[in-house]
Amino acid sequence: MIVYDLQCGHEHRFEAWFGSAADYEAQLGRGLVSCPVCNDGRIEKAVMAPAVSAKSNQSTGTARRHMQEIRKLRAEVEARCDYVGNRFAEEARRRHAEGNDSRGVFGEATLESAIALLEDGIPVAPLPFRPRQTSDA
Numbered sequence: 680m681i682v683y684d685l686q687c688g689h690e691h692r693f694e695a696w697f698g699s700a701a702d703y704e705a706q707l708g709r710g711l712v713s714c715p716v717c718n719d720g721r722i723e724k725a726v727m728a729p730a731v732s733a734k735s736n737q738s739t740g741t742a743r744r745h746m747q748e749i750r751k752l753r754a755e756v757e758a759r760c761d762y763v764g765n766r767f768a769e770e771a772r773r774r775h776a777e778g779n780d781s782r783g784v785f786g787e788a789t790l791e792s793a794i795a796l797l798e799d800g801i802p803v804a805p806l807p808f809r810p811r812q813t814s815d816a
Contacts, residue, residue, distance in 0.1 A: 687714035688721035760785045768792035775801045
């Protein structure tokens with residue numbers, strides 16, 4: 680099947696489906712194609728924008744925006760927080776007990792230690808990136 684945007688002599692635009700380009704030409708030649716608005720038989724193809732889909736292996740604008748936001752978050756965390764490595768749970772607990780929240784901390788923790796911190800009312804959250812100290816970035 681093929682779809683064409685068509686236009687009559689009165690400039691009414693409409694869409695029509697045909698089995699093939701040859702079917703369109705044959706029906707047009709026999710006077711079987713007419714405008715659904717005014718029944719005009721003077722029909723020609725209207726200018727159409729091609730339907731081109733993006734390649735599946737190309738990054739979308741949305742993905743690029745998300746990556747920019749993650750980079751921005753990483754820079755903000757690194758500027759406002761201290762990296763404490765695998766001492767995260769004990770350092771977060773110590774700073775919370777002291778009421779020392781002038782700077783945050785970030786690092787690595789096991790799932791069990793993160794859950795224990797949350798159960799004790801100490802706010803923690805996973806970061807959507809690996810700390811530079813543990814990655815090649």
